[in-house]
Amino acid sequence: MKNHDDEVVISYFLKAGVFISLAFLVAGVIIMFAKNGGNGVTLSQISSYRYAYNHHIDSARISLSNIPYGLTTFDGLYFITVGLWVLIFTPITVVFIGWLSFLEDKNYLYVGMASIVLFNLFFAMLVIPRFIT
């Protein structure tokens, strides 16, 4: 078993993910306040919960394909978006590293199980959204 090195690698990935995400979140918040909002929404609209709730000012309005455009035009909300998605992907890398190390160990039962977990994760990300919206 060479799982020992993997645990250290996983630990670094988790730490790096949190730091990158935190950097994007803080930058996004500062830009959002400096530019009084972003993505066509003013700061007072997004910050009043009732208004945002009734007018659907939420994550569903933000299209992930606009991220490159949002980042290059310094849109605070897209920086926050990247920060949150880095956070979502951080634990997924752990499963992926696990998958690789099971493959190296020729532990095919666990390669299969990690594949199911990865399948579930991407099913939730790519397939289900098409049905609920």
Added chain:
Amino acid sequence: MTIIIIILKFLSIVFGSIIAGFIGSLTGLGGGTVLVPVLTLFYGIPFIFAAGASLISTIATSAGSASAYTKKKIANIRIGIGLEIATTTGAIVGSLTLVTIDRVHLIFIVYILFGLVLLFSLIPTIKKIGAEIPPETKPDWTTKLFQLTGSYYDERLRQTIKYHGIRWWLGEIVMFFAGFVSGLLGIGSGALKVLGMDWAMNLPMKVTTTSSNFMIGITAATGSSIYWYEGYINLFIAAATAIGVLIGAYFGAKVLVRISNENIRWVFFAILSFLGFDMVFKGLHLANFIITFSLMIQFFISIAISITMITLLYIHTKRKEYKNKNGDKK
């Protein structure tokens, strides 16, 4: 002028999240369990926004603390990933259930469920079920097939502890419910995960708590992506809570090492049970059910009930400890 108010609003959410992360990490329940009631009850944030912000913040705390545990090689990544099959499936079913409940405007059910889950997850935390090292059991067929073995170095006992898990199938069943609760309520549901590994699979407490910590992130990532597309995440709130909970959990972990006085934990249990009762009352209030007190009266009733309950529990536990001590002397 308004921008100052909005900045203060943002900072107040950060502040609330720091407290939630702090209490969550001290009691071992995780940030989300405290954060959702705080956001809905005190900030008037709609439940779905609170759940969305909380679930995504749970990933931050899970990843933050798991990085420390995995490095020490206590968490069992193999067993964890194996159990994630059930938690991720549960998270998908749970978050789709929340979407359905929200669409038919029955969100009051979720408030009541949240309160009940919070109150029930206090029981194992208070009782601290399971000793550090579980009673010796015979390995069963799942132990060998799913390779449920491992070892870790215990710093306090100064020895390497070898362990094995049993009843893998029962663990998976409990984990499905843990994932379901996580997706439905927007929390990490660490208490249920610990129950699955400790009670069902008979794993040592250290392995259980640390493995559950890193599993929470994967479960929450599944639910969060569904929340994202359904529009449950308000970026203003989520940015504030993610930053706040992370700071709170960091300090909580630092303080946890130093706290020697068990009595302080009882104060936090009282706060948590208050939040649980108040969530139930708020749900009943929203439903226009039998109990329709004003929010203020609800608040005081919840405080009264939780103080009485925790005091009784405290006296009961202390009396038991006292009896045990005297019994030993004889």
